[in-house]
Every structure is written in structure tokens, then in C-alpha cells.
Amino acid sequence: MILTKEQQALLDGAQGETMAKVVKTLVMYGEAFGAERMVPVTSKYGHTVISFGIGVMKPVYELYDQLLAAGAVSKQPFSADPRPLDKNIPSSFLQDVVFKFMYSQQDRYEDQLRKLGLMDDNAYTCACYLPQAGNVPQRGEVLSWAESSAVVYANSVLGARCNRNSGIIELMGSIAGFVPEFGLLTDDGRKADWVVELRTSRLPDAQLLGSAVGMKVMEKVPYVKGLDKWLGTELTEDACAYLKDFGAAAASNGSVGLYHIDHLTPEAVDAGESLVRENAPVYVVDDAELARIKNGYPCIWKDLNATPKLCFMGCPHMTLSQLKDWTVRVEEGLAAAGNKKVVIPTVFTTAPGVAKEFRQTEYAARLEATGVVLSTICPLMYMNNPLSKKMPVITSSNKLRTYTSARFYSDEEILAKITREGK
Amino acid sequence: MSKTFQGRVVTPGETTAPALVSHGGFNTLASYQMALMFGDKQVKCGDQNNPDLYKKPMIGKALCLPETIGSTTGGMVLYTACAMGKQPACLLFSKPIDSLAASGAILAANWTDASMPVVDSLGEEFLQYVQDGMTVTVGPEGRVTVE
Numbered sequence: 001m002i003l004t005k006e007q008q009a010l011l012d013g014a015q016g017e018t019m020a021k022v023v024k025t026l027v028m029y030g031e032a033f034g035a036e037r038m039v040p041v042t043s044k045y046g047h048t049v050i051s052f053g054i055g056v057m058k059p060v061y062e063l064y065d066q067l068l069a070a071g072a073v074s075k076q077p078f079s080a081d082p083r084p085l086d087k088n089i090p091s092s093f094l095q096d097v098v099f100k101f102m103y104s105q106q107d108r109y110e111d112q113l114r115k116l117g118l119m120d121d122n123a124y125t126c127a128c129y130l131p132q133a134g135n136v137p138q139r140g141e142v143l144s145w146a147e148s149s150a151v152v153y154a155n156s157v158l159g160a161r162c163n164r165n166s167g168i169i170e171l172m173g174s175i176a177g178f179v180p181e182f183g184l185l186t187d188d189g190r191k192a193d194w195v196v197e198l199r200t201s202r203l204p205d206a207q208l209l210g211s212a213v214g215m216k217v218m219e220k221v222p223y224v225k226g227l228d229k230w231l232g233t234e235l236t237e238d239a240c241a242y243l244k245d246f247g248a249a250a251a252s253n254g255s256v257g258l259y260h261i262d263h264l265t266p267e268a269v270d271a272g273e274s275l276v277r278e279n280a281p282v283y284v285v286d287d288a289e290l291a292r293i294k295n296g297y298p299c300i301w302k303d304l305n306a307t308p309k310l311c312f313m314g315c316p317h318m319t320l321s322q323l324k325d326w327t328v329r330v331e332e333g334l335a336a337a338g339n340k341k342v343v344i345p346t347v348f349t350t351a352p353g354v355a356k357e358f359r360q361t362e363y364a365a366r367l368e369a370t371g372v373v374l375s376t377i378c379p380l381m382y383m384n385n386p387l388s389k390k391m392p393v394i395t396s397s398n399k400l401r402t403y404t405s406a407r408f409y410s411d412e413e414i415l416a417k418i419t420r421e422g423k
Numbered sequence: 424m425s426k427t428f429q430g431r432v433v434t435p436g437e438t439t440a441p442a443l444v445s446h447g448g449f450n451t452l453a454s455y456q457m458a459l460m461f462g463d464k465q466v467k468c469g470d471q472n473n474p475d476l477y478k479k480p481m482i483g484k485a486l487c488l489p490e491t492i493g494s495t496t497g498g499m500v501l502y503t504a505c506a507m508g509k510q511p512a513c514l515l516f517s518k519p520i521d522s523l524a525a526s527g528a529i530l531a532a533n534w535t536d537a538s539m540p541v542v543d544s545l546g547e548e549f550l551q552y553v554q555d556g557m558t559v560t561v562g563p564e565g566r567v568t569v570e
Contacts, residue, residue, distance in 0.1 A: 025533045032433055032525040049495050056460050059506030060499060063534055102460065146495040166498025166526030183522065218448055219490060219521055255448065255492040255521060300471045384456055402472060402493065403453050 001030055002037055007178065018070035022172045029169060030180020038178040039185065042142045043160065045119060045135040046078030046174040047128045049146040049167040052381050053084075053106030060168065061105060064112045067175065074117030074174040079128040079135045081147055082317065082349070084381030088373055090310060090345045091382075098385050116171065124376065125351035127244065127317040129153055132353030139266055142185060144173030148255070149248035149316040149399065155258040157235065157243050159266040161185045164219075164257040184257050190267065191221065192260055192276045198226030199286045205410045206242045207398040209285065210249025212293045216283045219255040223276050228263040235264065237321040248316045249398035299407050306392040307423045311342075311414060312379040312406065314349030315397035323350060323358050323374075327367040333419030334370060341371035343422035344394070352376045380404060425570035428549045432565045433520050434532040436540030439560045440512030442553050442569065443484035445475045448492030451523065454481070455500045459509065466509045485559035486511040489550060491524040501527025505537035513561050516543035517550040542567055 003011065011027065013020040030038070050060065067073070084103055091099070110118075119134070126147055128135040137143055139159035145151050146165045154160040163183045165173065173179040183189040194217045198204070213222050231239045243261070250256035260268040260275055267275060313326065326348065334340060348367070350358065355376055358364055367374060379395070382388060383404035393406040394417060401408040409417065417423070453470035457463070458481075465480035491497055501524065504510045510531070514524065520543035528541040540561045553559065553569045560568045 021533055025529055028529045028533070029522075029525060032520060032529065033522070050499060054460060056462075056507075057499075057503055059503050059535070148493070148495045151495065164495055164522045166523045166530075167496045168499050168502060168530055169526040170495075218492060252493055255490070255523070298471050384460065386457070386461065389457070402450070403456070405471075 001027055001035055001180070007038055010176070016070050018066055019072050022072055022175055025169070025172055026176055026180060030182060033180070033182035035180035035182040037181055039142055039181045040178050041076065041144045041173055043137045044076065046074060046076050046143070046170065047135060047145040047147055047150055048078055048080045048171055051081035051083060051124055051378070053103050053109035055102065055104045057105070061109060061112065063168070064116065068112065068115050072175050073115065074171065075177040076174050077117050077119040078174060079119050079123040079125065079133065080113055081124065081126050082376060082378035083124045084378055086375045086377040089347055089375055089377065089382060092387070095387050098387055102385055117174070122352040125317050126150060126378065127319070127351050129158060130319060130351055130354060132320065132357050133351045134353065142179065144170050144179050146170035148251035149244070152247035152251045152257055152259065153244055155184055156247055156260065156265050157240060164255065190258060192223035193217065193220035193280055194222040195276055195280050195282045196222045196224040197282055197284045198224065199284060200290065201287055203230035204290055206245035207249045207396055208290050208294055208410065210246040211253040211398045212285055212290060213259070214250035214252070214254025214256050215293070217254060217256060219257070221258050221260070222256065223260045223262065223268065223273065225262045227261050231264060233263045237319065239264065241319045241322050244316055244319065252399040252402045297401065297408055300405050301392050301407060308344050308392045308394045308417065310391060310393045311344050311346040311418050312349065312393060312395045312397065312400060313346070313414065315379045315395065315400040317354065318348055318350045320354050320357055323348060323354070323367070324361070324363050327363045329415055330370045330372060330419060331366060333415050337420035339419060342418045343420070344418045346371070346418045347373045347375050347379070349375050349377060349379055425568050426552055427566055427568045428545045430515070430542040430545040430565040430567060433525060433541040433543055434528045434539065436513070436538050437561055437563065438512045438538070438540055439558060440483060440485040442555060442557045442559045443476065443479060443481060443486050444550065444553055444555055445473060445486070445488040446550060447473055447475065448490050449473070449486070449488040450493035451491050451497035451500050451527070452494040455504055459500070459503060459507065481511055482509055484511050485513050485515060487515045487550060487553045487559070489517045490521045495523060497523035498526030498530060502530040502534065505531035505539055506535045508537065510537055510539045513540040513542070515545055515549070515559065515561070515567055517545050517547055519544050
């Protein structure tokens, strides 16, 4: 890798041993992928995936202490993934004890984040790219982000450029102010390796389609044809919400960092099918294929017929339009079933900025009246302990399904369960 | 009978260990989170979506895999496992390494004392040949012998 004089000086220790190790880490990271140079991080804000003060992650906090002691802080303010705890979420006494034990380092870690450059105390969301969250990169900007769902959205829907960086590495890129140029930062790396042809009878569940695509193409870039028939050719709020969930599922069920949607996402609109590599394989998705994918999900509940004790919606965090839409859907579902409140305790999660704006609308009181709890936590963090793992929790998030014992149902199935069936 | 495969060194080192094979993508967060969080000494794989590895001990094994998948906490998780001495003996990839696994390996090499050689690009035949329990030796310059 060819470094500039300034970068070489940093590597040689001009700003101390710790900064030299930061740069060495980035150089090795780039060399693993054949990067020939570093490029400046050009976005206004960064984003870190690590937001949870789990006691066992002591090595991470010690590393961050080293960075702070050396004055190696982020050159750009950054947002962070959601906090892990919220006292409004239904939990047992035992769970509360476990949470307290698990997240014993939360205050210490949040203090570290503030010192390293966190945007503000409300900057905790996985959907940092939502307008209300205030971290919306521009097309072509180079990012040093981590959080699989945020990276795939920034690359695909916003046209920014970011690799699927890991936690810690993303912070090091923001500290150095530069990242190695490879993969999704290059024109060639953004070409499509797969064509996905959609032949379904209706708009597929975003979380299910994303899962199917992710499991098929893994880390490759898919070019999806046929989705514009259902989503249109404008990036409306509804289309963006759909793509948020589609991308999160593709990123967690596979490792997709970028997708193109024919006639819809910015690079596909500009370049069309010229983005597709020669002889790219084709994956046909029809109703039968989606059913096959859904039926193949394992469920690790001990009692497969257990009555769900909790339902989580909003992984990744819901948009304002999704919150409004779901308020209406829950109201209508309850009315049709003759119920006043949801029959399974249900939590909708969203970004703090979105929650604030939502609470200023008439929908907030209406949602509250249905019994649904609005929260800004990370459901994944709630689920990551043996007690929650044993709980029969349901979700329509394919990301939450992948990482926890939560059982996946489609949006329609979830609506029926929380408003009518209760099981 | 043994067979030798040639790969590329991502982080250096030599070791011999029993093989543990994942034919599908290895989800680092899903595999490690419960074991690390609750002090499982055997570091059993917690990823219910990985039938090859689910509930199998991973510590000290030669982890043979195509690539890692899933959350971008992956590298941080691998780094934490290494810092806690709960890492596999080595990581052996049939494909070119992905960005999350590379991050974890490089963070561990630079910021911990752990030894975890990582070799990638061993080829599809490597994953077809190696089976759980076989003895795997990582030699110099990315040479991996399976017997």
C-alpha cells in the first residue's frame, strides 16, 4: 500500500505508539483486500455498531481506554447502535437482575463514547440514516461505519460508499480520518454479481425476500429486477422503509453490503443493467421459493406450541411512516377481532428522534391505547441472555430471528397474533 | 493419508489442532455471543442456523469455513474471544477472507497477545476434504496439511 507522507508519519509513530497501532491496523486491513491507498472519510458523521456495555466485553473497553489516554478520538462526531435497556419493556424480576449483571459496564461505556465523539445522548439507533436521527450521508461520500443494516442502506439507497467494516475498525477509520480503498469503495466492487428476478404474485414481505436473497448471494452484490413493479420508481417513505427491512435481512441472513434495485436505487437508475457483471447467475424468486425459505427456518423453542409472551417489531428501528401505518393496522385488527388491547405484549422499537416526532402526532396516543409499548432499545440486546432465550418471543424481523430464539412470522401473521389469536 | 492445501496468510503463525468444519457461512456473533457472555469454557457454538456447528465446542479447534456472515460486530466478537483466550486454534477459509473476519484477525494480531493463525483462499476442495476431528496443521507460508 502506498501511504502519503502524513499517513506514513503516523504509522512511524509521529503521534505516538497508540495512533501508530491504529494506522497499522487499517493498513493490514487494506492489505488483506489488495488496497493500494487510503482515501479520506468524507461524511460528516460516523456510526459505531457497539453500543452495549456488556461486562464480558472488558477487552473492548480497555482498548478504548488506551485510545482515550493517547488522545486518539474520532475526527467526526458519530452515532451508535441502540441502547440495550428500557424499563418500560415487560420483564420479570429475574430478567431485571440478569440485565443489571450483563450490562454492568453500560455507564462506563457510554462515558467512553461521549469522550470519543458521540453526536449526542439521543444518537443511539441502528437506523441512524433516518432524517430524524440526523446522520444522513450524501451520495458518493466515503463512510467509516459499522452496523450491517445501516451500511447496506447507506450504500444501496443513499449511494454512499462504505465497506462492511467491523466494530472497532469503524472507529479507527474515524480516528485516522481515512480508510483503505477496496471493495464497495470502488466502482468495480459495486458491480452486481447476481441478478435476482422477482416473479411473485404480490409484493413479498421485505424481511422474507431479503433473507432469501442474502442466503443465496451471501457477500455478493445482487441486482434485483421486478421489485419496481410493486414499489414504484421513486424512493418514497414507504419504499425506503421496505428497502431498510429488505437490506437488513439480506445483510444478516447473508452478508450483503450493497444491492441495486432496477429503476429505483440511485446507481441502478443511472446505470441500469450495465451494473451487472457479464455472465452473472440468475436467482428466480417466486411464491414457492419464498415459502420454501420460510418453512426452512429453524425454531429452537422447547415447546413449539407455546403461547408467545412477547412480540418485537422494529429490528432495524421503525420509520415514522411504519409507526403510523402499524398504529392503523393494529387498531383495525383489534376492531375486527372485538378486542381493545393487543393480546400479546408487544413492543415497537424506533430511533429516539423518530419517537420524539411520533409522540407529537395524534398516532402516539392511539398506539398507546392499543397497549403497544414504544421503545428505543435494541431488541437483540434484550434477547441475548438465557432467560429471554427461553421466552417464546415472536417477531417479523429476520435479523432478530437470526441472532436470537425469536420466532419469525410474516407481518400479516404477526398482526393476526397480536390483535386476535394470542397464540 | 494426508493432503496439503496452499492458501494465503492473513495473520501469521503455525499450529496443529483438530478440525471443526462449517460448510455454510459462519455467523460470528450468533456463534459466540452466548458462550462469551455466560462464560462457557468450551465455547459451544450458539448459532441455531448452522447445523454443522450448533452446540459443538469451538475453543482450540481448527475452524474450517468458507467465510463469515452476519452482524458487523463480528470482528469485535472475534477480537474479544482472542483477548479472553477463547479463540479457535486457527481460522482456515476456503474463500478469500471477508471484511469482518479479517478485522477480527487483524485486531487480535495488533491489540492482543493471542495466537490465531488465519489462512484464506484454500479452495473449495479443502472444505470438501476436511472433516470434523481430522488433524490440521498450519505450516509456514499458508501451507495447510490435513490428515
